[in-house]
Amino acid sequence: MKAFKFRWLAFLVALISLGFTACSDDDDSKDLPENGTESQYHFDLFLTVGKHGGMSSKNTTVVNSVDKLTADKGIITIKGEGTELGDYSMESISKGKYYYQIPSSNDRFVKYQIEDNQIWEIASSPFKANTYKVRSYTHAWIDDNTLVIMAANGDASQIIWSKLNTDNMSILSEGTLDIPLPESEIAGEETRKFTTSGILTYNKKAGKLFYFYYGKNGISGRGGKTTTKFYTAVLNPTTLAVESNKRNSLADEMAGSAYGELMQDCVTYDEAGNLYLAATIIKDEMEEGHLLRIKNGETDFDTTYEGYPNADGKLLTIQYLGNGKALAYARDDASGTMIDSYSHYYSIIDLATGKRERLSYGGKELAYSGGRFSQRSVVFNEKAYIGVNTEADANAIIYIYDTKSGTVEKGAEVAGEFYFDMIRVMEND
Secondary structure, three states, X not given: OOOOOHHHHHHHHHHHHHHOOOOOOOOOOOOOOOOOOHHHEEEEEEEEOOOOOOOOOOOOEEEEXXXXXXXXXXXXXXXXXXXXXXXXXXXXXXEOOEEEXXXXXXXXXXXXXXXXXXXXXXXXXXXXXXXXXXXXXXXXXXXXXXXXXXXXXXXXXXXXXXXEEOOOOEEEEEEEOOOOOOOOOOOOOOOOEEOOOOXXXXXXXXXXXXXXXXXXXXXXXXXXXXXXXXXXXXXOOOOOOEEEEEEOXXXXXXXXXOOOOOOOOOEEEOOOOOEEEEEEEEEOOEEEEEEEEEOOOOOOOOOOOOOOOOOOOOEEEEEEEEOOEEEEEEEOHHHOOOOOOOOEEEEEEEOOOOOEEEOEXXXXXXXXXXXXXXXXXXXXXXXXXXXXXXXXXXXXXXXXXXXXXXXXXEEEEEOOOOEEEEEEEEEOO
């Protein structure tokens, strides 16, 4: 959002500290509820003090739980209300009433609930043979209480996995994927590491896990330079045996490859079980967005399909809206490529044709939004709630898109002295 003087930020942090109870020490709609009335659910809004949170940020992040996001909610703030995350990360897995993650202690799997301005740890399980780091993993739900966590191991020479029973967070099984480091495609470079997390997803209709990954040279920060186009490994969800492992020829990297989908949605599915993946081609050190498809029953990408033609920059997130349409969050490189540039925008994509239209309200396209690492949109009960953080508006504004009619209404606002990063929809008790 907008910049503020240090004294003002310090004052806000002080207000937060006084107003909150401290944290306890102790498909495919993804992980969202599939039905039910709004009264059975609430929205958790993640707001940060100082600068945008997420993706390794150390800034104070606070969650405000609200019952609705329509205009009559007014301006949502975290001043004197909400739950400070503390040692927990904004990047997390959510399903039903609970959040799941690896906390900053890097020692266990945790299940917790945000309620009554507190974080309640429900269950946890210490690591066994396979160990993981906060934010650096990917995940997939096989059923309502079976969760698979996957990431590169400590030296990124292998891909490890753990299967959890989320009722009590016990480790059901764990192992290592039977895939080799891919050979470098760049002359003079050697593949020494796997990408940190990759993207893992479960196609319910196909009954298969899909894991997307690539290789890096291991030189300099974050694993160094990418040395291969990304691969698709198809896995047996019971044993995690590798049934297929193919290099794609259409794009270089997947969106979200370092952090999985802990914050941003990079994979979505339509009613037929076709898988769509946000991906990138690197051209002259610029990132060009692409939307790829694997048809239900297939193990590789459809070479005849492009769901995001004529990209003007990186495609960041993709969410299915129903009726063959998807919501995309992308960047226009001509308007800025820095992390917090006001160059990001929402559009509605016709998945059959790739035709897209910028999200509009009152006959006018919404202005560019700031925040590359954000997921201010959620699709629930035939509506998409879409947070827009423009340079001109004092507050962030939530717009509500009706997935049936295509109409857009203006919803609640989020106080502009805070950085609005994420929405999750959660069950009530």
